[in-house]
Amino acid sequence: MVGNAERGTPAALRSALRGVRRMFRPPTPKITATVRLPAGPPIMSLAELEAQAAGFPSMGGLELAPFLRGLGRAAPADAAIVEVGVWLGAGTAQLACALAQRAREGAAVPVLYCYDRWLAQKSEVQKTASRNTWALKRGQNTLPRVVEALSPFGVEICFRQGEIIEAQWADGPIGVYIDDASKKPKLFRTVMRKFGPHWIPGKTVVLLMDYSFYLSTGNEEHSCQARFVEAHADHFEPIDLDVREPGCAAAFRYVKEVDFEAAIARGVL
Numbered sequence: 001m002v003g004n005a006e007r008g009t010p011a012a013l014r015s016a017l018r019g020v021r022r023m024f025r026p027p028t029p030k031i032t033a034t035v036r037l038p039a040g041p042p043i044m045s046l047a048e049l050e051a052q053a054a055g056f057p058s059m060g061g062l063e064l065a066p067f068l069r070g071l072g073r074a075a076p077a078d079a080a081i082v083e084v085g086v087w088l089g090a091g092t093a094q095l096a097c098a099l100a101q102r103a104r105e106g107a108a109v110p111v112l113y114c115y116d117r118w119l120a121q122k123s124e125v126q127k128t129a130s131r132n133t134w135a136l137k138r139g140q141n142t143l144p145r146v147v148e149a150l151s152p153f154g155v156e157i158c159f160r161q162g163e164i165i166e167a168q169w170a171d172g173p174i175g176v177y178i179d180d181a182s183k184k185p186k187l188f189r190t191v192m193r194k195f196g197p198h199w200i201p202g203k204t205v206v207l208l209m210d211y212s213f214y215l216s217t218g219n220e221e222h223s224c225q226a227r228f229v230e231a232h233a234d235h236f237e238p239i240d241l242d243v244r245e246p247g248c249a250a251a252f253r254y255v256k257e258v259d260f261e262a263a264i265a266r267g268v269l
């Protein structure tokens with residue numbers, strides 16, 4: 001919205017132009033798909049898999065590599081690992097490295113469930129181009145490329161493509177929950193309602209990769225995750241991420257059951 005004082009300024013003209021462009025832009029196609037990558041025999045050594053994992057374009061997963069590997073090593077075999085906001089699979093590859101190692105040692109491993117729209121946005125195309133990594137095109141369905149890149153790890157991964165607000169969960173208990181997408185209240189409330197009741201008190205680790213994003217954006221909406229966790233301080237025990245560069249991620253052990261519906265009613269979710 002342009003106020004009277006701003007009318008005619010370059011910023012106002014740019015904003016109006018953006019509005020006109022939006023009006024004529026074809027609606028973004030909604031893609032929904034489920035792809036299941038089955039567990040397979042090892043086709044690479046663990047060292048080769050680690051090198052492969054280090055080459056994924058990353059918006060956080062690579063920076064948290066040691067922590068994610070630790071999560072993959074410790075995740076209960078009889079509960080799922082859920083990753084919401086996967087992008088090109090940088091974090092998934094780190095988890096998959098740890099799971100591949102466990103599988104080679106003859107241990108049972110959990111299934112990974114990945115949620116994303118996998119539709120390349122302009123900013124993502126620019127990011128991969130500037131880092132000289134994968135070449136993406138705007139609007140490209142990136143899921144086939146992600147599935148291909150994760151297939152050598154030989155671990156079972158279920159990819160659920162679509163808008164996270166419409167995501168479904170009917171796959172049992174969740175031992176690890178990783179979220180790098182639900183920064184705003186409506187989406188965060190939705191995912192907490194869907195996935196939270198399947199967390200296991202005393203076991204599940206919750207990694208919120210945008211936890212303190214609000215400190216850099218100053219956007220009050222981005223503090224929804226912190227507001228929720230702080231209102232349930234005796235339900236979430238902080239875990240040290242042990243990373244060299246402080247980012248905005250935070251991890252917690254879910255130690256005591258949360259009443260998600262009551263939290264919504266109290267206005268803290």
Ligand SMILES: C[S@@+](CC[C@H](N)C(=O)[O-])C[C@H]1O[C@@H](n2cnc3c(N)ncnc32)[C@H](O)[C@@H]1O
Pocket residue numbers: 057058059060061062084085086087088089090091115116117118119162163164165180181182187
């Ligand atoms: C910051 S990136 C994830 C980066 C990734 N965790 C990594 O380590 O590289 C956020 C991802 O969430 C996805 N995302 C955000 N909001 C979404 C929504 N409402 N529905 C589906 N996907 C969404 C985007 O497509 C994007 O791939």
